[in-house]
Amino acid sequence: MTLLSVRDLTVSAPGGLALVDGVSLDIEKGERVGLIGESGSGKSLTALAVMGLLGEELKATGHVFFGNEDLFAASERRRCQLRGDAISMIFQEPMMALNPTMRVGKQVGETLRIHRGLGRRAAARAAVDLLGRVELPDPQRCAMMYPHELSGGQRQRVMMAIAISCDPDVVLADEPTTALDVTVQRRVLELLDRLVAEEHCALLLITHDLAVVSEMCDRVVTMYGGRVVEVGPAARMLTSPAHPYTEALLETSLAVSVDAPSDGVLPAIAGSVPAAGAFPTGCPFRDRCPRRTEACEVTPPLAGDGTHAVACWWPIAQPVAGTSTR
């Protein structure tokens, strides 16, 4: 059964400008979905809308179904019950997400006190256990520290401890390793991979890094200009994508590699991501697209079979089954 289903999600700024425009995506139980795209594509807003954490000035319409329940129709009280419990989130910058004036143990225990009704002592004990599970050295001592006394990687582990504290069904992780050094990133990714497996929970991993997606996810959703432009199995999206934008992202990622020298000119996408409101009408990518024609002035629908869909009038031809492409 589909665990989380986003239907026609639109997030608009005051004045009606759509920052997220008709996004639909599904996450199955235990599934790992990667949400890719450059900054300004609407990835983070989509996650915040699912969490019910958009700022008051932003207006979300559409539906977010958790099981059979439409979260956009639910009371704030009900949303609070689910947030941090069945649905939790990991943010990019833990220094902004953690309370700087509260000891780490108390912050981890707080979720358990609210959602599980644990007493102060029991929550403190559980917090130490959780800090151990995210492999923080000396969890007893860690629990007594403040966020600023920890390194960036350690703070991200604390966020992960909070996120898994109530055995969530789905974790939304927004660029969880982008701010970390590469060796720290490697260890945090390994931990996230293990925790998600142990908890049997689903993961929505938001990242601009296709390599991270390829290591972590079963399925990939590409967003551009506030819309979903392609969705499909990771193995297919990262070998033979159909949307020219996914293809361009993949080309760029593969061209700069630690494993092979790359002489010559890198493939680049012309222009840059426009500011919100400055995307062209029709296909949002058409200004930068090498395959554009007049047809692209009309918005292409997201169309395809049950597993792979693309919003493009001129998708890149898919290889015949059985032939290798790359």
Next chain:
Amino acid sequence: MSSLVPVLEARGVSKSYRSRHRSVQALDGVSLAVPAGATLGVVGESGSGKSTLARLLLALDQPTEGTVLYRGAQVSGRRERELVEFRRRVQIVFQDPMSSLDPRMRVYDLLAEPLRALAVPGDQGERVAELLASVELPADAARRYPHQFSGGQRQRIAIARALGPSPEVLVADEPVSALDVSVRAQILNLLASLVRDFNLTLVFISHDMAVVRHLCRSVAVLYRGHLVETGPTHQIYRSPQHEYTRELLAAVPRVRTERVRAH
């Protein structure tokens, strides 16, 4: 002067920063020579001392020990007015153009300022137009302010500003780290073509091992203030000798087409 003399050289440089309570050794006895025409990548993680090394090579900071030499002549410890020629010849591009470009100045003035300050001869207007063309920005960009440009375009402005005095060395400190992937490729292509067209010596500071492999012919690996490994790029990436270099290379995520999940 012999071409064997490195254009920039750090000899046993150390740098410690002191606060009231403690002192931090940011760089510890680093020796590094940058020959003319080199493209050197300086890699390491946060706290490795790579930006400190950049500041010392640029004589923006003084080493606590050791010396920095430009074409065999000491620059560390010199007075600023003795460094005018050095400032013309060695220029920098920072990571975040939004904080390195004065938001109240038009692009024309941003590009003309170093020409005036360093008394670069020639017609200023012509030079500004040339610089804009060399970083592939339209001529009318001169009339606008930094905030009117995208991140990638702002980095082009910062690069044009650095090229103003026709430097022979460009030190770039994480110049593409703040950029989206599609724009990153554009700026890397631009840097590569500028290095080629203007015979620049490039010192490229980065935490991104893949980008360094693409752009640089030699590489220096810093770890906690120490230089742990240096050599030709192809050699170090193929057979890294130091444990830390191996760890750095292994940690980089790869685009895998077949997933291997351990459970």
